[in-house]
Amino acid sequence: MTTEIIFAGFGGQGVILAGKILALAGMSEDKNVSHIPSYGAEMRGGTANCSVIVSDDEVASPVIEHPDVVVALNKPSMAKFEPMLKKGGLLIYNSSLIDTTPQRNDIRTLALPANDVASECGNDRGANMVVLGCLAKVVPGMVGVKSFEYALDEAISARNKKFNSLNIATIEAAFSKDYEIKG
Numbered sequence: 001m002t003t004e005i006i007f008a009g010f011g012g013q014g015v016i017l018a019g020k021i022l023a024l025a026g027m028s029e030d031k032n033v034s035h036i037p038s039y040g041a042e043m044r045g046g047t048a049n050c051s052v053i054v055s056d057d058e059v060a061s062p063v064i065e066h067p068d069v070v071v072a073l074n075k076p077s078m079a080k081f082e083p084m085l086k087k088g089g090l091l092i093y094n095s096s097l098i099d100t101t102p103q104r105n106d107i108r109t110l111a112l113p114a115n116d117v118a119s120e121c122g123n124d125r126g127a128n129m130v131v132l133g134c135l136a137k138v139v140p141g142m143v144g145v146k147s148f149e150y151a152l153d154e155a156i157s158a159r160n161k162k163f164n165s166l167n168i169a170t171i172e173a174a175f176s177k178d179y180e181i182k183g
Contacts (some may be wrong), residue, residue, distance in 0.1 A: 001056045003142050004064045007131070008049035008081050009073030009094075011039065014128030017052035017155065018071075021132060024151035025055040025143040034062035047076065054142050061128065069139065071131050072134045075100065082107075086114065090181065092134060094127060108183035110138065117174055123163075126170040133174025 005022070009013040016037045023035035039046065051064045054067045060104040066086035072078035073094045082102055085091055090108045098117030112134055114127035123129065136145040148171050 001141050002059075003054050003069065003139055004067045005052045005054075005069040005071065005135070006049060006064060006067045006081050006084070007052065007071045007073075007113060007128075008047070008077035010015055010077075011048045012126070013048070013073045015048050015071075015073060016050050016108055018128040018131055019046045019052045021148060021151040022052050022054065022135070022143065024154050025132075025147035028147045028150045029143060030038050031056060032059050034059045036062050044120070049077065049081070051069070069135070071135070072098065073127060074098065078102065092131065092138075092139070096127070105183070108181050110134070110181050112179070117177070118170060121166070121170040121173050123170045126167060127151050129167045130174040131168040133171040134177070134179060136171075137175050137177070 007019045009015045019035050022035040026033040032055045037050040039048050053059050066084060069090045070081045070085045071092045072081060075098045078093050078098055082091055085107050087106045091102050092110045092112050094114045095111035097111045102109050114130040117130045118126035132148055136143055149168055152167055156164055
């Protein structure tokens with residue numbers, strides 16, 4: 001099992017953190033991982049994306065040309081990364097902020113209201129956590145939802161660890177939902 005994922009959105013949406021947490025969760029399950037962050041010119045409000053590979057085998061190259069999964073948290077990210085997605089791949093897009101539908105008909109799509117689900121959990125800045133719970137559910141065998149507890153503890157700075165229980169609850173709430181994948 002090898003899954004190549006690109007997370008993308010505006011700086012401040014936590015896409016880099018989501019990628020790091022996913023990589024750490026994979027490591028905690030003795031999987032091979034790669035995590036490469038990429039920032040735009042500005043941090044908050046600029047573009048940000050990261051590439052993550054989670055694999056049972058060695059990762060030959062951390063470069064992702066045609067990902068299995070693209071997670072787009074905003075419209076510019078969907079426009080940029082949808083064309084890269086491999087045929088039959090999965091595009092998870094944040095339908096809370098993206099009011100258009102994907103253009104390709106040779107991929108699978110999941111409209112995830114990430115911001116809305118995060119707000120329901122009392123975690124207004126937790127759209128990235130919603131994405132992690134969704135990924136654990138819709139990409140079987142990649143990582144178990146319980147591995148995110150370890151990953152959050154490793155990834156989050158000491159001053160923000162107070163939010164870990166809320167983030168875990170958000171991930172678990174997203175994992176418990178049923179999702180409709182089209183295509």
